[in-house]
Amino acid sequence: MKKLKFILLFFFIFISGAAADVKFPLMISNDLKYSDGKLLVDTANMQFYLVKPNWTNVLEIISTWNGLDNQNKISKNPGNIQIQKSFILNGNLILLALENDNLHFIELDSELNLINNLIIANLNNSPGTNAFDLVPYDTTHFFLRVNESLYSFIKNEDLFIYEIKDEKVNSFNVIEDNSKPKLALIENFSDFNMLKVENLKGEVEFQLRLSSGEINNIQQFNDLLLVTSYIEGANSTLLEVVNLKKREVTFSDYFDVQPENLAFSQLRNGNVQIACINHDKESIRLNLRELQNFSELVNYSSIKLNEEINEPISLVFVNNLYFALFRNYIIAFNEDLVIQLNDFVQLGKNFKTTPNLKIYNNSLLISSTYYSEVFNLEQNQYWMFYSLLNYISKYIVPLILLLFIYIYYMKFRKQKRLLREITELPSSGLMIILNKTGEISRINKQARDLLGIESGIPLNKHILEYFTLAFTSELKAFVIDGLLNNLYITKKIMLRKENQNFEFVFSFSPIWSTSGSIKGYLLNGYNITEQLERKRISNWAQLAHDMQTNLLTIKLNAEQLHSEENAENQSRLGKILHQVNLLQRRVRDIVTVGRSNKLELVRTSAEEIFNEVTGEFDATVFPTITINMNYTNFDLFCDKPKLIRAIRNAIENGIKAIPDQKGRIDLSSWTDSNYYYFQIKDNGVGMDEELKKKILTPYFTTSKDGSGFGLGTMIIQQVVELHYGKLNINSEKGKGTELIIKIPKNIQSKSR
Numbered sequence: 001m002k003k004l005k006f007i008l009l010f011f012f013i014f015i016s017g018a019a020a021d022v023k024f025p026l027m028i029s030n031d032l033k034y035s036d037g038k039l040l041v042d043t044a045n046m047q048f049y050l051v052k053p054n055w056t057n058v059l060e061i062i063s064t065w066n067g068l069d070n071q072n073k074i075s076k077n078p079g080n081i082q083i084q085k086s087f088i089l090n091g092n093l094i095l096l097a098l099e100n101d102n103l104h105f106i107e108l109d110s111e112l113n114l115i116n117n118l119i120i121a122n123l124n125n126s127p128g129t130n131a132f133d134l135v136p137y138d139t140t141h142f143f144l145r146v147n148e149s150l151y152s153f154i155k156n157e158d159l160f161i162y163e164i165k166d167e168k169v170n171s172f173n174v175i176e177d178n179s180k181p182k183l184a185l186i187e188n189f190s191d192f193n194m195l196k197v198e199n200l201k202g203e204v205e206f207q208l209r210l211s212s213g214e215i216n217n218i219q220q221f222n223d224l225l226l227v228t229s230y231i232e233g234a235n236s237t238l239l240e241v242v243n244l245k246k247r248e249v250t251f252s253d254y255f256d257v258q259p260e261n262l263a264f265s266q267l268r269n270g271n272v273q274i275a276c277i278n279h280d281k282e283s284i285r286l287n288l289r290e291l292q293n294f295s296e297l298v299n300y301s302s303i304k305l306n307e308e309i310n311e312p313i314s315l316v317f318v319n320n321l322y323f324a325l326f327r328n329y330i331i332a333f334n335e336d337l338v339i340q341l342n343d344f345v346q347l348g349k350n351f352k353t354t355p356n357l358k359i360y361n362n363s364l365l366i367s368s369t370y371y372s373e374v375f376n377l378e379q380n381q382y383w384m385f386y387s388l389l390n391y392i393s394k395y396i397v398p399l400i401l402l403l404f405i406y407i408y409y410m411k412f413r414k415q416k417r418l419l420r421e422i423t424e425l426p427s428s429g430l431m432i433i434l435n436k437t438g439e440i441s442r443i444n445k446q447a448r449d450l451l452g453i454e455s456g457i458p459l460n461k462h463i464l465e466y467f468t469l470a471f472t473s474e475l476k477a478f479v480i481d482g483l484l485n486n487l488y489i490t491k492k493i494m495l496r497k498e499n500q501n502f503e504f505v506f507s508f509s510p511i512w513s514t515s516g517s518i519k520g521y522l523l524n525g526y527n528i529t530e531q532l533e534r535k536r537i538s539n540w541a542q543l544a545h546d547m548q549t550n551l552l553t554i555k556l557n558a559e560q561l562h563s564e565e566n567a568e569n570q571s572r573l574g575k576i577l578h579q580v581n582l583l584q585r586r587v588r589d590i591v592t593v594g595r596s597n598k599l600e601l602v603r604t605s606a607e608e609i610f611n612e613v614t615g616e617f618d619a620t621v622f623p624t625i626t627i628n629m630n631y632t633n634f635d636l637f638c639d640k641p642k643l644i645r646a647i648r649n650a651i652e653n654g655i656k657a658i659p660d661q662k663g664r665i666d667l668s669s670w671t672d673s674n675y676y677y678f679q680i681k682d683n684g685v686g687m688d689e690e691l692k693k694k695i696l697t698p699y700f701t702t703s704k705d706g707s708g709f710g711l712g713t714m715i716i717q718q719v720v721e722l723h724y725g726k727l728n729i730n731s732e733k734g735k736g737t738e739l740i741i742k743i744p745k746n747i748q749s750k751s752r
Contacts, residue, residue, distance in 0.1 A: 023386035026332060026341040028364060028375040032068070035350070039372035042091050043360040047110050049093045051086045053370060064093070064112055068363075068374075076112045085132040090139050096132050096146075098123065103146060105153075105160070116160055121146055135174050137181060137200075145169055150185070165202060171215040175225065177205075177244050184225060186215045195227065195242060206247045213238050216259035221266045224294060230259045237262055239274070243294050250294040260314040260354050263322055265335060273335055275322050277312040284309055286324065288337050301337045313347060319359050325366070330375075345375075430504070430525035433511075436518050438462050438483055447525075450497075463523070471495050475506065479523060482508030486518060492528075503529050599639045599722055599751050606669040606678070607633045609640065613647045614667075624662045625655055631669035636676045637748055638723060643678075643741075646719035650680040650739045653713065657684030657737060671745075675725070678741040687731040716741070724750045 037052035050063040061083070065073040081097040081104065088094070092115065095106040101124040107116040123130060126147055136142040140155040143165070150169040153162045170188040174181060177197060182205070187194045193210040213229030216237070220226075225242040237259045241251035255262055261277040272291040277284065283304050290299040310327040317323075321340060324331045327348025332341035347355075347366070355368040364375040380386075430450055433442040440459045448455070451466050467476035474493050482489050488509040495502045504525045511520040610629050617627060647667075654665050668679040716739070720727045723743050731737040744750065 023380050023383045024340055024342050025380055025383045026377060027380045027383075028330065028341065028343050028345070028377055030345075030373070031363070031376050032374040034367075034372040036370070037372065038086060038369050039365060039367045039374070040086060040088050040093070041358065041360055041365060042088050042110075043358075045091055045110070046361070047091065049086070049088070050372075051083060051093075051095070053083070062093070062095075062108070062112060064110060066110075074112055078106070081106075084130055085134075087134045089134070089136060089142065094134065105144075105162075107160070115158055118160060118162070120144075120151060120162060121149065123147075133172065135172070137174050143172065143174065143183070145172055148188075171218055173218040173220065175218075175220045175244075184218050184220075186210070186218065186227065188212075188215065193229065195225075197244070208242060208247065208249060210240050210249070211238055211252070219264055221264070221272050222270065224272060226264055226272065228259050228262060241272075241291065241294060251291060251296075253297070261312050263315045263317045265317045265320075265322070267335060275315060275317070277315050277324055279312055283307070284312065284326075286322075286331075286333060286337060288335070303337055303339075305331070310348065313351065314354050314357070316357050318357060323357055323364075325355070325357070330364075341377075429527065430506075430523075432463065432523040434463055434521040434523070436520055438464070438521070440466070441520070447523075450495075450525075469497075471497050478506055479508060482521065482523075486510050501529070502527055599642075601637045601748065601751060602640050603635060603637055604640045605633055605635050606631050606676070609644055609647065609678075610667055610669070613644050613651065616648055617651065622655060624660075625658065626664040627651070627667065628664060629667045631667060632671065634669070634671050634676065636743060636745075638743055639719075642719045642722065643743075646716045646741065647678060647680060649713070649715050650741075654680060654682030654684060654737065657682055657686075659685060673745075675742040675744055678743070679738065680741075681736065681738040683736040686733045686735050686737055688733045692729065692731055723747060 034050055037050050040049045040051065041047070042049075046067055048065050048068075052061050052063075061077045063073060063075040065071060078095070078097070079099075081095075081099045083095055083097045084103070085096040086093065089107075091110065093108045093112075095104070095108070097104045097106055101122055102119045103121040103123050105116065105118040105120050106114070109115055123146075131145070131147055133145040134142060135144075142153050144151045144153060144162075148168055148170065149164055150166040150172055151162045152165045153160045155161075165183070166185060166187075168187045169185050170193065171186040173184050175184045175197070176182070181200060183198050183200065185196045185198065187196065189212075192212050193215060194207055195210055196204050196207040198204045210227060211229070213231050216228045216230050218225060218227055223244045225244060227240045227242065229238045229240075230236075231238055231254070234254070235258075236254045236256050238252070238254055239262070240249050242248070243250045255274075255276055257276045257278060261279075263275045265273045265275070267273050267290065274289045274291060274297070276287050278287055279285075285302050285304050287300070287302045289297045292298045309329045309331075313325040313327060315322060315324050321332045321334055323341075324333070325347055328344060328346055330341060330343050330345045330347070331339065333339050350371045350373070351366070351368050352370060353368050355366045355371075358365040358367075359377065362377050364377045366373050366375070430446045431442075431444045432440060432447050435441050439462055443453065443459065447453075451472065452469055453466055463479060464476060467473070467479075472495070475495070478489070478491055478493065488507070490505065490507040492503065492505050495504060504527055506523070506525040509522050509524075510518045511522055513519040610631055614627050614629065617625075651665055651667075655663075663683050666679070666681040668677075668681070670677050717727055720741055720743075724747055725744060726742040728740040728742070729737065730740075
């Protein structure tokens with residue numbers, strides 16, 4: 001068993017360690033960093049260009065090389081110009097640069113030789129931040145937006161000829177409508193945007209009014225134009241979908257994301273998929289929705305990212321994958337929202353503006369104006385193995401652990417329940433369970449009653465703190481001995497509580513764990529007072545049997561003296577006979593307790609029983625006590641002498657409870673379908689709740705003068721139990737006591 005536990009423990013540690021570095025189909029490794037400029041790549045020729053900002057202390061503003069090994073690197077300083085934007089067009093480097101407020105269009109070849117340098121605009125009155133967009137139509141024709149002016153460039157041999165197409169363009173794109181190239185232009189007005197679709201000749205074919213907002217992007221998917229605009233006050237992005245065939249807006253909705261955290265792709269079924277990164281105070285989630293029938297969002301799916309992932313930077317769709325950039329992570333997922341790449345990368349501290357992302361030759365290029373970084377994008381050959389380990393660690397291992405926890409919990413619960421049941425059994429005696437430091441962890445009612453620990457007193461303290469009563473000093477010393485020696489010990493201890501002596505046999509034993517260390521202690525005690533008393537009573541019964549002969553002889557001789565007519569002798573003989581009768585009843589009580597528990601059933605009646613009982617009470621002896629009988633007569637089977645003895649003892653107890661010997665005893669009987677009832681009721685002092693709890697305790701007596709031995713009630717209870725009956729005691733302080741003896745009608749079948 002121990003070997004199995006060790007193997008399982010080793011397996012769990014291995015799985016947890018292996019799954020800690022979760023892997024996916026793709027992984028990246030850092031290859032090249034460019035901390036001082038923007039890196040561009042001509043993927044057709046693998047020509048790289050690094051364009052640096054115009055720092056006065058930097059001589060090399062533009063560099064180029066072929067391949068990733070940086071060989072044949074060429075660097076140049078284009079002079080006193082401020083580079084605003086850089087593009088790759090047909091394998092050449094395009095720079096938009098300012099010189100004395102004039103915007104230059106500069107074209108350089110792969111060796112940084114100047115091909116074109118055109119002054120296309122004066123930006124003296126332009127806003128503080130200039131906006132530039134370049135969209136190629138073919139190898140000889142492209143469009144360039146400078147702020148709100150749209151230029152058309154057509155290349156004639158090595159020279160570009162340009163013209164202004166429009167001067168109020170907020171955003172644009174080259175689209176295809178009815179298999180013909182066209183321009184989609186957005187013009188911004190104070191309270192709305194206007195979409196215009198025109199052919200390359202500048203003829204407007206149709207236009208639509210759109211909601212107001214800062215236009216961010218125009219994308220085409222078949223016959224749909226997706227126009228996104230940023231609503232600054234609402235901190236959200238508006239998506240408007242234009243159906244080119246119907247020439248109307250078929251869908252419009254807001255997304256609570258920045259425009260850079262929204263991306264689109266076209267699914268195999270022709271529908272457009274919308275992906276976004278939702279970020280709030282509680283979590284970051286990746287969400288996917290599908291635009292169906294140009295107008296309805298369906299198939300919503302979402303996953304929550306790990307809490308360690310920080311603020312999102314951008315989301316783009318490249319090479320059939322969504323790439324989500326965060327300040328400290330790069331995540332890629334497919335159109336089914338299955339994670340393909342999940343790597344820790346510190347992007348936030350390097351990229352101050354929203355970067356561009358490009359994939360080429362198994363490389364991932366992330367670039368911005370002041371910083372660029374190239375990562376190796378590789379297939380992870382062991383991703384399925386690591387995914388399996390991740391699955392096992394995420395689902396199987398917890399299930400196995402839960403199963404083990406459940407098994408051990410059920411064993412613990414079973415043992416705990418068994419221990420609780422054993423503790424609460426009356427036959428278990430006094431029981432206290434301690435932890436290894438000696439503090440009480442469980443205690444039963446018998447122990448609480450003995451030590452005087454009420455239910456409201458908190459446990460979990462050292463057991464010695466609860467030995468506060470004087471009579472527990474010997475028991476306290478016994479427990480200290482057990483705690484010091486860690487051995488099983490037993491001892492008989494006499495405890496005197498409330499002027500009564502109780503004899504106990506105590507045992508103190510350590511509880512050992514499977515490892516051999518002590519995990520607790522058990523203190524157990526049995527009250528043997530009743531057993532000892534029964535043994536003593538048995539001896540008394542034998543003595544009483546012998547005494548009956550002597551008492552009979554005294555009584556016979558006294559009766560002979562009674563025949564002599566002498567007044568003085570008659571008085572004395574009356575007293576002798578009365579005392580002899582009392583002694584005989586005492587002896588019969590002792591014999592009754594000491595005899596075997598065997599019933600001798602005879603047929604009798606309630607009337608006979610009451611007549612014989614009342615006949616034992618001489619009115620001259622009890623002149624102030626009235627015994628009233630109001631009974632219903634019935635026949636029954638019982639042990640007649642024993643039942644008479646029980647009822648007589650109940651009457652005697654009632655007489656003792658009547659102050660100044662003045663009062664009455666009411667005897668009643670009745671029957672129902674199951675029981676015969678005998679009621680003995682007095683108008684004595686009655687009992688409070690505390691006394692009622694003790695009245696059935698063997699040998700308990702309320703006698704203050706030592707004349708009682710606690711046998712009367714014990715005999716009543718014993719006789720009732722022998723008859724398989726029940727004893728009910730009802731009493732109220734100051735009003736009297738009522739005893740009801742119930743004898744079952746089917747006693748003959750029970751006594752067989």
